[in-house]
Amino acid sequence: MRAIALALVALALLPASALAHATLQQTVPQRGAKLDKPPAEVTFRFDESVEASFGALRIFDSKGQEVQTGKAFHPGGKGADIAVKLKPGLGDGTYTATYRVVSADGHVVSSGFVFTVGEASAPSESLDQLLATGSKSGKITTAALGVARALQYAAIALGLGTLIFFLACWRRLGVTSRPFIAKLERLLLVAGILGVVSAVAALALQGAVGEGATFWSAARPDTIKEVLGTRFGRAWGIGAALWIIALIVLATKPLRPRGEPRVVDPPPEGEPALVLAGGAASARGTAPSGAAATIPAPARAAVPVSTPHLVALSVPLFALVLLPSFGGHTSVQSPVAILLPANLLHVLAMSAWLGGIAVLVFALRAATAELEPDQRTPLLAGVVGRFSAIASIALPVLLLSGVVQAIVEVRSFPALLDSAFGRAVLIKVMVAVAIIALGYINRQEILPELRKAAADDSTPGKAGVLLRRTLRLEFLLGLTAIAVTGALSSYAPSVAESSGPYATTAIIGPARLEVTVDPAKVGPNQLHLYLFDRKTGAAFEQTKELDVTAAMPSKNVPPLTLNSHVAGPGHYVVDGATLSVKGKWIISVTDRVSDFDQYQTRFTVPIQ
Known part of the structure; x- marks a missing residue:
């Protein structure tokens, strides 16, 4: 509750948010x-920089033929403007300009518009059909990119969390x-291989x-070279x-002990003291014969390792905390100072918690297996006690930072259910509640x-069995949260969803209707309606009166009359x-x- 309250205070201090998309x-x-x-030439002007070399601008004539020439470029070097030149000698007709560009947060945005030169002609295909021209990527490719992101986040949590567990x-x-x-x-090797493979796969995807x-x-x-030129x-x-x-540093075995253990601080209150015996830990008291070293209670020993090697491993792993932000939208979406x-x-806390859980589940048994059953409990209690202290900090930080991001990026309760981004956030919230429990x-x-x-x-007894079960369940919940995070990174934040102009085509009697x-979005909208003769493709000029209404039966909104006016032959504007x-x-x-004659058609427009 304190974390949520602090998040609400943070929200109250936020300035008006600009969109990352x-x-x-x-x-x-x-x-x-x-x-x-x-x-x-045709120019598109956005509210933020877009990638020119990695995008696609296409201009189609009424027959569906591309009429642009050369590559897209930034006029005057302005990153927010992107343009493409047209072939010389184009004739009259209706042209459809489409764009497919990569925004600063790595997401692809696309849409288009229609303009006319001289006498209008009916476009051969709708805007949606033209946008799909030459496109072979689909939902599977997008989903695969989300999987690659999730695997990368899992690698960061595993690698950095393992290191934090070792140090702390x-x-x-x-x-x-x-x-x-x-x-x-x-575990570090698995994290490293997974990190490299998922990063390379993400670049290709x-x-x-x-x-x-x-x-x-x-x-x-x-193509990879072009992708590397993007943010x-x-x-x-x-x-x-x-x-x-x-991985190179890991080959030098930076975690291996070098030298004799040295006495440091006493154990925290309530934590059992340990002594070293035969290279492993034994219970309190006298070490068995053949002990390599003995640390009398209540002292503690720090296992010396090569500091340069440990630093060389720590620097790249801690630097990877920046990847989710600079490879996503939180480093470009206002307010950046908060997000x-x-x-x-959030990434650091997730790594400390989930990586530690992975160590307890997959590695700790290797240490306890060396001990007698009655000697395992002090080691187990000591390790779990220290990790519990770290988790008691990591989980509130994880919750607070997650709540802050959710409030900024979702902003409204309906968005939790109405958008894919909001639903993914809601799933993460439920997973977080289970983890905290x-x-x-x-x-x-x-x-x-x-x-x-x-x-x-x-011996640990029932407590040890229950601990093993709860840790496994926590680990599975953590993987679920990572998977949802991968999906989240593939969606635009609820406040940044940009549907762009909506366009569709319909048949209305003897005419073809193009609508933009x-x-x-919610609020004032402008409608452009183009009527073309279905036989000749010329502007349809037999219309005596054009009536337009808008309704939303699902929200009990009755039909509203939208007044249109003539803007040109066969062209009406609301x-x-x-x-x-x-x-x-x-x-x-x-x-x-x-x-005596009238024709009617209807279509559905999603308003964001």
């Missing part, structure tokens, strides 16, 4: 313009179990999504390099039982159509061509 602000020529001669929980216990260290090195190509066609050096590519390319450095630190703390059980019930058993020189709703409720609106168009 690139949004189209203006076009040249203007949307729906009627020109006397074809322009030399294990090293200061004075335990020199080589099988346990070997298990830690194996981002290329596939950006180009609208398949994974295999995008997995080429030239997303630079962040993930550096991430792959950091993992390679970590960026919150995300960094398990953590409470471990800290308040299981840990005291372990300490009591250690004081009585008895701009910007397709200015300031107030669509004040988010959701799917039913737009009905009635075309009266005589006193």
Whole structure:
């Protein structure tokens, strides 16, 4: 509750939020313009920088043929403007300009608009069909990119969390179990390999999504080079390099003990004292014969390791905390001063918690297996006690930073259910509640039982069995949270969702109707309606009266009359159509061509 209260205070201090997703602000020529001669180029102006070399601008004539020439470029070097030149000698007709660009947060945005040169002609395909022209990437490619992100986040949590566990929980216990260290090195190796593979896969998948190509066609050096030129590519390319450095350092065995243990501080109150015996830990009291070293209670020993090697491993692993932010939207979405630190703390806390859980589940048994049953309890209680202290800090930080990001990026309760991003956040919230509940059980019930058993020189018993089960369940919940985070990174935040102008095509009697709703968001919208003769493709000029209404039956919104006016032959415009409720609106168009004949069509427009 304190974490949620602090998050609400943070929200109250937030300035008006700018969106991280690139949004189209203006076009040249203007949307729906009627020109006397074809322009030399078409320009799209966004509210933030977009990638020119990695995007696609296509201009289609009424026959569906592409009429642009050359590559897209930034006019005047302005990152927010992107343009493409047109072929010379274009004739009259209706042209459809489409864009598919990568915004600063790594997400692909696409849409388009229609303009006319001279006499209008019916486009051969709708905007949606033209946007899909040449595109071979689909939902599977996008989902695969989300999986690659999730695997990268899991690698960061595993690698960094293992290191944090070694430094904060294990090293200061004075335990020199080589099988346990070997298990830690194996976990770090798995994290490193997973980190490199997922980073390289993400670069290729981002290329596939950006180009609208398949994974295999995008997995080429030239495409990867283009991706590395983007903000997303630079962040993930550096991430792959950091993992390679970590793997090289790992080959030097940086966690292996070098030298004799040295006495440091006494154990925390309530934690059983340990002594070293035969390279492992034994219970309190006299070490068995053949002990390598003895640390009398209540002292502690720190296992010396090579500091340069440990620093060389720590630097790249801690630097990877930056990857989710700089490869996503939290480093570009306003207010960056709140979202960026919150995300960094979120990743660090997740790593400390989930990586520690992984060590307890997969590695700790290697240390306890070396001991007699009655000697395992002090080690178990000592390790779990230290990790519990870390988790008691990490989980509140994890919750607080997650709540802050959720409030900023979702902003409204309906968005939790109405958007994919909001639903993913809601799942993470439920997973977090379950994790906190398990953590409470471990800290308040299981840990005291372990300490009591250690004081009585008895085996872990039921407490040990219950601890093993709860840790496994926590680990599975952590993996679920990582998977949801991978999905989250593939979605635009609820406050940043940009539907762009909505366009569709319908048949209305003898005419073909092309409709554009701009910007397709709650509030005032402008509708452009183009009528073309289905036989000749010329502007349909037999309309006597055009009636347009908008309704939302699902929210009990009755049909609202939208007044249209003639803007040109077969071209009608509705200015300031107030669509004040988010959701799917039913737009009905009635075309009266005589006193006795009229035709009607309807279509659904999603308003964000």
